[in-house]
Amino acid sequence: MDKAYLCRMQSLPSRLLEDAVNEMASLPGIGRKTALRLVLNLLRRTPDEVSQFANSFLLLRQGIHYCSECFNISDTTICSICADKTRDRGLLCVVEDVRDVLAIENTRQYRGLYHVLGGIISPMDGIGPADLEIESLISKVAQQQPTELIMALSATMEGDTTNFYLYRKLKDYPVKVSTLARGVAIGDELAYADELTLGRSILNRTPFENSMQR
Amino acid sequence: MDKAYLCRMQSLPSRLLEDAVNEMASLPGIGRKTALRLVLNLLRRTPDEVSQFANSFLLLRQGIHYCSECFNISDTTICSICADKTRDRGLLCVVEDVRDVLAIENTRQYRGLYHVLGGIISPMDGIGPADLEIESLISKVAQQQPTELIMALSATMEGDTTNFYLYRKLKDYPVKVSTLARGVAIGDELAYADELTLGRSILNRTPFENSMQR
Numbered sequence: 001m002d003k004a005y006l007c008r009m010q011s012l013p014s015r016l017l018e019d020a021v022n023e024m025a026s027l028p029g030i031g032r033k034t035a036l037r038l039v040l041n042l043l044r045r046t047p048d049e050v051s052q053f054a055n056s057f058l059l060l061r062q063g064i065h066y067c068s069e070c071f072n073i074s075d076t077t078i079c080s081i082c083a084d085k086t087r088d089r090g091l092l093c094v095v096e097d098v099r100d101v102l103a104i105e106n107t108r109q110y111r112g113l114y115h116v117l118g119g120i121i122s123p124m125d126g127i128g129p130a131d132l133e134i135e136s137l138i139s140k141v142a143q144q145q146p147t148e149l150i151m152a153l154s155a156t157m158e159g160d161t162t163n164f165y166l167y168r169k170l171k172d173y174p175v176k177v178s179t180l181a182r183g184v185a186i187g188d189e190l191a192y193a194d195e196l197t198l199g200r201s202i203l204n205r206t207p208f209e210n211s212m213q214r
Numbered sequence: 215m216d217k218a219y220l221c222r223m224q225s226l227p228s229r230l231l232e233d234a235v236n237e238m239a240s241l242p243g244i245g246r247k248t249a250l251r252l253v254l255n256l257l258r259r260t261p262d263e264v265s266q267f268a269n270s271f272l273l274l275r276q277g278i279h280y281c282s283e284c285f286n287i288s289d290t291t292i293c294s295i296c297a298d299k300t301r302d303r304g305l306l307c308v309v310e311d312v313r314d315v316l317a318i319e320n321t322r323q324y325r326g327l328y329h330v331l332g333g334i335i336s337p338m339d340g341i342g343p344a345d346l347e348i349e350s351l352i353s354k355v356a357q358q359q360p361t362e363l364i365m366a367l368s369a370t371m372e373g374d375t376t377n378f379y380l381y382r383k384l385k386d387y388p389v390k391v392s393t394l395a396r397g398v399a400i401g402d403e404l405a406y407a408d409e410l411t412l413g414r415s416i417l418n419r420t421p422f423e424n425s426m427q428r
Binding site: 011012013014015016017019020022023026027028029030034036037038039040041042043044045047050051052053054055056057058059060061062063064065072073074075079080097098099101102105118119 | 225226227228229230231233234236237240241242243244248250251252253254255256257258259261264265266267268269270271272273274275276277278279286287288289293294311312313315316319332333
């Protein structure tokens with residue numbers, strides 16, 4: 001089935017269409033079949049609309065600015081979070097990218113600052129420590145001496161690798177390093193939780209009064 | 215949950231990022247969360263790679279050509295299918311877009327020609343008969359007098375609407391009009407087929423010897 005499908009997809013009747021489909025399919029999670037559907041949708045738009053579509057990515061790539069403090073995407077030199085004087089400057093939350101900042105901000109449970117790595121150590125994708133904002137994190141810890149660093153990376157192999165790498169790099173500095181609590185998600189049925197998560201949530205059980213905090 | 219999510223997504227920290235995410239999310243089936251993930255992937259590429267990505271759509275939209283016979287996407291004035299002298303010129307298969315041509319070609323069961331409507335009548339999306347290659351189909355039927363027209367449109371409300379519209383327009387011409395057989399898909403278990411399809415497949419049952427053809 002898959003082979004027949006690939007066969008079919010190799011014979012697009014236009015070189016330009018082929019190129020556009022290949023570019024669209026280079027996005028993560030977009031297969032060639034979906035890419036063709038998206039490109040055909042673009043083809044039904046006016047040339048102006050397609051220009052606007054394409055230019056938005058060109059403008060973004062050329063004009064993107066990062067906060068000089070936390071390296072989050074920002075239109076200003078210092079982002080609104082780093083500029084906020086009411087934030088706790090002793091707390092530094094280490095995240096992968098802007099999506100994680102948005103997700104944590106949305107919880108309204110965190111009033112410290114962030115440090116955006118701009119990715120995660122992933123040898124499979126050719127991303128090493130030098131590609132990320134790790135040196136700047138070390139020098140920030142050395143200079144600003146925050147009291148606590150919260151590692152808020154994904155609970156994946158790559159996230160754990162990055163955690164370990166940072167932990168080793170930071171162990172000579174007088175900073176407390178913590179990670180996000182791992183456990184059964186709120187609303188999840190216990191029977192469906194995986195063994196690893198359930199096991200960790202028993203080991204790291206919290207006092208009952210803490211579990212009621214909102 | 216959804217409201218909180220929208221809330222979060224409204225506060226992207228950069229106008230350029232916001233624009234790019236909006237454009238990406240304008241593609242069908244791409245929500246804002248996915249759009250942000252895709253745009254962040256683009257941001258990790260070199261400016262040259264992003265140019266190549268964006269330009270592929272600009273070039274496609276500006277340089278796209280359609281076959282003057284069947285209106286399929288084609289780099290040449292007459293596409294390879296219409297130019298093929300061994301094809302049965304009495305058979306005309308009416309389809310929505312290039313994906314359907316690729317799908318039918320892939321079956322290797324059809325040796326006639328195509329007519330690509332370039333869409334389907336869909337009042338909800340503001341697509342009427344005038345937006346499609348319907349006039350050209352009528353005049354093709356009048357001039358070239360094919361023996362059979364095969365309606366190969368999706369089995370959806372829009373597909374049926376378009377079928378009926380074309381059927382009415384064509385009823386004064388001496389051409390046999392047929393549609394794709396509707397029935398239980400090969401490999402499907404009967405118990406999971408929907409009532410409408412199963413009912414239709416009983417009414418339009420085929421002689422046993424035909425069902426064995428490959």
